[in-house]
Amino acid sequence: xxxxxxxxxxxxxxxxxxxxxxxxxxxxxxxxxxxxxxxxxxxxxxxxxxxxxxxxxxxxxxxxxxxxxxxxxxxxxxxxxxxxxxxxxxxxxxxxxxxxxxxxx
Numbered sequence: 001x002x003x004x005x006x007x008x009x010x011x012x013x014x015x016x017x018x019x020x021x022x023x024x025x026x027x028x029x030x031x032x033x034x035x036x037x038x039x040x041x042x043x044x045x046x047x048x049x050x051x052x053x054x055x056x057x058x059x060x061x062x063x064x065x066x067x068x069x070x071x072x073x074x075x076x077x078x079x080x081x082x083x084x085x086x087x088x089x090x091x092x093x094x095x096x097x098x099x100x101x102x103x104x105x
Contacts, residue, residue: 045099
């Protein structure tokens with residue numbers, strides 16, 4: 001035992017106690033309540049859901065136009081970007097829709 005303590009001292013090991021950081025949820029919850037009120041949440045939810053659906057339809061339209069005009073590259077790229085971006089927009093809109101339900105008093 002004494003030999004282990006001497007080796008620790010020679011190598012410079014120190015015993016430290018690791019304590020988790022203290023977080024106060026009061027500041028964070030107050031910030032959430034002030035930012036995520038029902039009106040901004042409803043606007044963001046509507047924008048996300050209806051914007052995502054509109055992006056799907058416009059993306060499909062662009063892909064159809066690219067099929068009719070194969071020499072044009074722009075419709076293909078725009079259609080692909082709109083089809084890819086539509087899914088995250090709908091998901092973000094649904095998250096804000098859930099926040100409206102959670103913040104009802």
